[in-house]
Amino acid sequence: MAHPKLSVRGATSPASPIRRLMPHADFAKSRGVHVHHLNIGQPDLPTVSPMRAAYQRFAEPVVAYSPSQGFAEYREALARYYNGLDIARGGPPIAADQILVTTGGSEALLFAIAAACDPGDSILVVEPYYTNYRGFAHMLGVEVVPVASEASEDFAIPAARVRAAIGARTRALVVPSPGNPTGAVLSRASLEALAAVCRERGLFFIVDEVYREFVYPAGGDLPSVAPSVLGVPDMAEHAVVIDSVSKRYSACGARVGCLVTRNADFYAACLRFAQARLSPPTVDQHAAMAALETPAAEMRGMIDEYRRRRDVLVGGLRSIPGVSCPTPRGAFYLVADLPVDDAEAFCTFLLREFSLNGETLMLAPAEGFYATPGKGRNQVRIAYVLGCARLERCLAILRAGLHAYEGRAAS
Amino acid sequence: MAHPKLSVRGATSPASPIRRLMPHADFAKSRGVHVHHLNIGQPDLPTVSPMRAAYQRFAEPVVAYSPSQGFAEYREALARYYNGLDIARGGPPIAADQILVTTGGSEALLFAIAAACDPGDSILVVEPYYTNYRGFAHMLGVEVVPVASEASEDFAIPAARVRAAIGARTRALVVPSPGNPTGAVLSRASLEALAAVCRERGLFFIVDEVYREFVYPAGGDLPSVAPSVLGVPDMAEHAVVIDSVSKRYSACGARVGCLVTRNADFYAACLRFAQARLSPPTVDQHAAMAALETPAAEMRGMIDEYRRRRDVLVGGLRSIPGVSCPTPRGAFYLVADLPVDDAEAFCTFLLREFSLNGETLMLAPAEGFYATPGKGRNQVRIAYVLGCARLERCLAILRAGLHAYEGRAAS
Numbered sequence: 001m002a003h004p005k006l007s008v009r010g011a012t013s014p015a016s017p018i019r020r021l022m023p024h025a026d027f028a029k030s031r032g033v034h035v036h037h038l039n040i041g042q043p044d045l046p047t048v049s050p051m052r053a054a055y056q057r058f059a060e061p062v063v064a065y066s067p068s069q070g071f072a073e074y075r076e077a078l079a080r081y082y083n084g085l086d087i088a089r090g091g092p093p094i095a096a097d098q099i100l101v102t103t104g105g106s107e108a109l110l111f112a113i114a115a116a117c118d119p120g121d122s123i124l125v126v127e128p129y130y131t132n133y134r135g136f137a138h139m140l141g142v143e144v145v146p147v148a149s150e151a152s153e154d155f156a157i158p159a160a161r162v163r164a165a166i167g168a169r170t171r172a173l174v175v176p177s178p179g180n181p182t183g184a185v186l187s188r189a190s191l192e193a194l195a196a197v198c199r200e201r202g203l204f205f206i207v208d209e210v211y212r213e214f215v216y217p218a219g220g221d222l223p224s225v226a227p228s229v230l231g232v233p234d235m236a237e238h239a240v241v242i243d244s245v246s247k248r249y250s251a252c253g254a255r256v257g258c259l260v261t262r263n264a265d266f267y268a269a270c271l272r273f274a275q276a277r278l279s280p281p282t283v284d285q286h287a288a289m290a291a292l293e294t295p296a297a298e299m300r301g302m303i304d305e306y307r308r309r310r311d312v313l314v315g316g317l318r319s320i321p322g323v324s325c326p327t328p329r330g331a332f333y334l335v336a337d338l339p340v341d342d343a344e345a346f347c348t349f350l351l352r353e354f355s356l357n358g359e360t361l362m363l364a365p366a367e368g369f370y371a372t373p374g375k376g377r378n379q380v381r382i383a384y385v386l387g388c389a390r391l392e393r394c395l396a397i398l399r400a401g402l403h404a405y406e407g408r409a410a411s
Numbered sequence: 412m413a414h415p416k417l418s419v420r421g422a423t424s425p426a427s428p429i430r431r432l433m434p435h436a437d438f439a440k441s442r443g444v445h446v447h448h449l450n451i452g453q454p455d456l457p458t459v460s461p462m463r464a465a466y467q468r469f470a471e472p473v474v475a476y477s478p479s480q481g482f483a484e485y486r487e488a489l490a491r492y493y494n495g496l497d498i499a500r501g502g503p504p505i506a507a508d509q510i511l512v513t514t515g516g517s518e519a520l521l522f523a524i525a526a527a528c529d530p531g532d533s534i535l536v537v538e539p540y541y542t543n544y545r546g547f548a549h550m551l552g553v554e555v556v557p558v559a560s561e562a563s564e565d566f567a568i569p570a571a572r573v574r575a576a577i578g579a580r581t582r583a584l585v586v587p588s589p590g591n592p593t594g595a596v597l598s599r600a601s602l603e604a605l606a607a608v609c610r611e612r613g614l615f616f617i618v619d620e621v622y623r624e625f626v627y628p629a630g631g632d633l634p635s636v637a638p639s640v641l642g643v644p645d646m647a648e649h650a651v652v653i654d655s656v657s658k659r660y661s662a663c664g665a666r667v668g669c670l671v672t673r674n675a676d677f678y679a680a681c682l683r684f685a686q687a688r689l690s691p692p693t694v695d696q697h698a699a700m701a702a703l704e705t706p707a708a709e710m711r712g713m714i715d716e717y718r719r720r721r722d723v724l725v726g727g728l729r730s731i732p733g734v735s736c737p738t739p740r741g742a743f744y745l746v747a748d749l750p751v752d753d754a755e756a757f758c759t760f761l762l763r764e765f766s767l768n769g770e771t772l773m774l775a776p777a778e779g780f781y782a783t784p785g786k787g788r789n790q791v792r793i794a795y796v797l798g799c800a801r802l803e804r805c806l807a808i809l810r811a812g813l814h815a816y817e818g819r820a821a822s
Binding site for chain 1: 412413414415416417418419420421422423425426430451453454455456457458462463466467468469470472473474475476477499514515517518521525526527528529530531532543544547550551552576582583609610611612613614615648649661662663664665666674676677680681684686687688690691692693694695698756788
């Protein structure tokens, strides 16, 4: 008998540091401690009402495949949504056949990286970056090359730094805006500067815009919806938008996203990948189409809630000695510096050895969001996916936990 | 400005011949002709009743992510289903943590090929084969190496032929049973013979069992459920099952499948791929769990209906001069030889130039199911996804169409 061998990609596929903490969270729960999960982007806010109603309304006799590119009616509705945002004004309006419906934003990323890169090619990502960019790239045999961004610079992305990182096999720049994990939002000017680099060097510019609506402008420095690469002129060939209903409508489990590009060849390549997997989910697409009818007040309420949470969290963090963070301008994440050497060890401590009034906290060690060894070791990502009252309790736990951890280290 | 370049895999990803026929089908519809679609595996039968009810019952406030491996409760129910089928008797019972819930059987195939193969490695497939095996392999940089099966041999898969096709970089044998496109079902003995080759040569044996229940035994030569590789002894390391609710419960658009393996390392690799894409669809998983409660009579009714259709179709085809096909023993497809040189040209003729009482037919040219150039040129795949009365009309259209096509060629 000969033993079958896992592929190298299978054997070495990255597991995130959050996963390493899971058993510790289970341990905390087993000792009766309530764990507040600020470690993942799973909001507590209800899924928007038209979406919930759509599931209950579904009454077709056959849950059939949809077209591989998604239902035409949904793609037309999405085109109206994009064109209504006025983010397409840098080019012709977005047409339904420039939109490919995918199984979550995740699949849109997978297709985009596969269409841009062959095995051995590379994508540029700005660290700290969304960990799953690396997962998809790894699966496709693609290298991830980090470009540094710094908390001290509000996680801005200087075009010169991107340009300097481009190598012979670089095929695309992949950036989320609003950003996960940083909450940074690219201004129109930053987006244009990065787009210019991509045009000049022949890269695809893949922009993950799933948090588009979740921006918190201060003094008019940003529009009320994050600037989109779809609105940057002369980018028809280069620009690819990744989108999803997960966060916008608080429907992470619906697994409906899309990819938008004016590049017909790129679209055709992604469509062939999509044809192999037949169809995105049918009932979820109906729900996602209904989501586009969400009343403006309901959307506004959600955005205002995140802004309140951000303010509570940022204010609270800065009041804890040794803790600092830039003000996130969008999404519902931030990256904070903690007064510890090893944030993962501290997060483990919180779960295994600490509690305050029977409660503790799970945070995401930020080291997993960096490709450069050692970077982010003292940082955590915090997702503000819980209400303000609970966030206040989380802040008290963090403050007390840091104090206890310091005392423990000194003893 | 430098133009961005599609990857080679993006530029060369295979499009199926069915896709080439799509514009011709649109043309037929534009001239007012009704097109019967026997070209795709989208059944007309209603989705099983407990599944439809489950969508309407869904009332959770947040459509949240499920665990990346799927809901524990669903995986436990699936384990009971597998163990209840008594197909696991060759080894220990299947446990919930040997089941990974995926977004359709498609994603299970993608993960399995990625876990078995690196770019440049290859999988063996038995031609004619399910076209999308090639699509997933292509996306992952993996070669597809065909092993011939012949209509004249009832599409049996001789182990010696598989053994002879194994090369230095072969990592897995991928076989559907019951088969798409052939409808062939591997007997327990065939499965064991192929399993022995995989054990001997260190290959993963990836068996796509999504049509497990759709078998039509004749004289007790097959059990009433297709034999599963899960029941073959000494295959814990090698065996991987691909499964899906799409066909079994007539719910293709639900996008819920799973991968089953007793190989813990293989499972762990697939789970890491699954973690990158976060979650399979949540509401669809609830519906899929409900599907397991489908009354036996409802399942039986569906299987009997397919058997009736098969009998109508096979009998009808064989009564047409020059048409032949083996008797399919499972699934709802068959591959038929037509008395034409080029089945794609004939299928195009049916759509563009022919109709009978305002109706015509769309079939899948079988050449796309072969990797060997020229093979299957005179064959079509027919999916019996329409009721008997409609199949009778389709047979009349085919008969008349072949007659007209012959006359046209002669003129």
